[in-house]
Amino acid sequence: IYFELWHACVGPLTSLPKKGSVVVYFPQGHIEQVVSSSSMPCLEMPIFGLQPQIFCRVVNVQLLANKENNEVYTQVTLFPEPELGERNVEDTGHEDETGEEEGGEVSPRMLTPHMFYKTLTASDTSTHGGFSVPCRVAEDCFPPLDYTQERPSQELVAKDLHEVEWKFRHIYRGQPRRHLLTTGWSIFVSKKNLALGNAVPFLRGEDGEL
Amino acid sequence: IYFELWHACVGPLTSLPKKGSVVVYFPQGHIEQVVSSSSMPCLEMPIFGLQPQIFCRVVNVQLLANKENNEVYTQVTLFPEPELGERNVEDTGHEDETGEEEGGEVSPRMLTPHMFYKTLTASDTSTHGGFSVPCRVAEDCFPPLDYTQERPSQELVAKDLHEVEWKFRHIYRGQPRRHLLTTGWSIFVSKKNLALGNAVPFLRGEDGEL
DNA sequence: TTGTCGGCCGATCGCCGACAA
């Protein structure tokens, strides 16, 4: 489920090169980023005598997340194979896949059938109440409730990108009836620094894991 | 007052080279730090064909503080003057002063007469109450209270390293009498993420600024 | 001198339907 959750967090527009595929690596763009984010004042940017474009084999792709601010990112390990540069390929940008091989790109869309986003409302992020669960989320992602009861409820346990568990009370109540997350939601909002307009993905694995 | 406050935050063991003094710069140690903190995986560390030791003139020394986590640090600007390397000097480590010149080192001790630390107790950091002010802090750093009153109090305004103002209610009450910071203290604790055991410096400038 | 506690009061949290968009 981690793979799908990672893609849910980066959003549907991001695609990644597959392990084993061939990409073009642009060292100058990479060095520019490192120098600008580094505290080291480099008046002249080092080039190391490198080619502006380097054909590489993707040795490894790791999907990672910042422990502190939950930013998602990738670590792509490349191995240079200059002999691949003989063929003419499309210029697709820094660390992007060349499209040279069939199936070189990973499409997360079709792998996430039980995933929905909700953009948080003022009521969702306020301390005054809980979270209004869109019915598609409740029906497709949450375990079914016992609707014979007056106000059916259950405890949900969900894992975030760091495998940390969060508990929520899921209840179906009100007039008209609606799904809500109550106890546990507000501490989740504050710990994750969620604000009005943020999008939160909900995702169920094949084994029912949230 | 900023200079003294910065030194109060780094602690009494830190000393800095003076602007205009001569230091020995060790590029390899610096590069090691930059590479290890950078996200760029460098299998071989670049040396740039530099000497292992470079004699430099200190062009500028800036005392800075991280806006987010309040970590204090220094930006030292060096200008290489290799001809100074002819003389034999003591090896004092990365970016450290050589001791070559009289007065090349800045000693903050004698410049901070009205400064005291307090290590925070459980009561200080708890939400249950305020902050117990050591009497030396109240007498040496705070403006005097009107002790003819039953429970004398005043509002204190103090500035942190970012020139941000914090307001505290300072009161002298209880049996036996003691100085306390009440209103304003708990939000300071939470915003600064203060915890049991952290040390907080209090400092009064010559003009009475806190 | 000062760290911790019980007492106490007010502010906020947080759960609940009632509406209405």
Add this chain to the structure above:
DNA sequence: TTGTCGGCGATCGGCCGACAA
């Protein structure tokens, strides 16, 4: 279907002196 609101208890924050270390 679901966003916001008024209502109301329960919990917590935060000021006070009493004690004792």
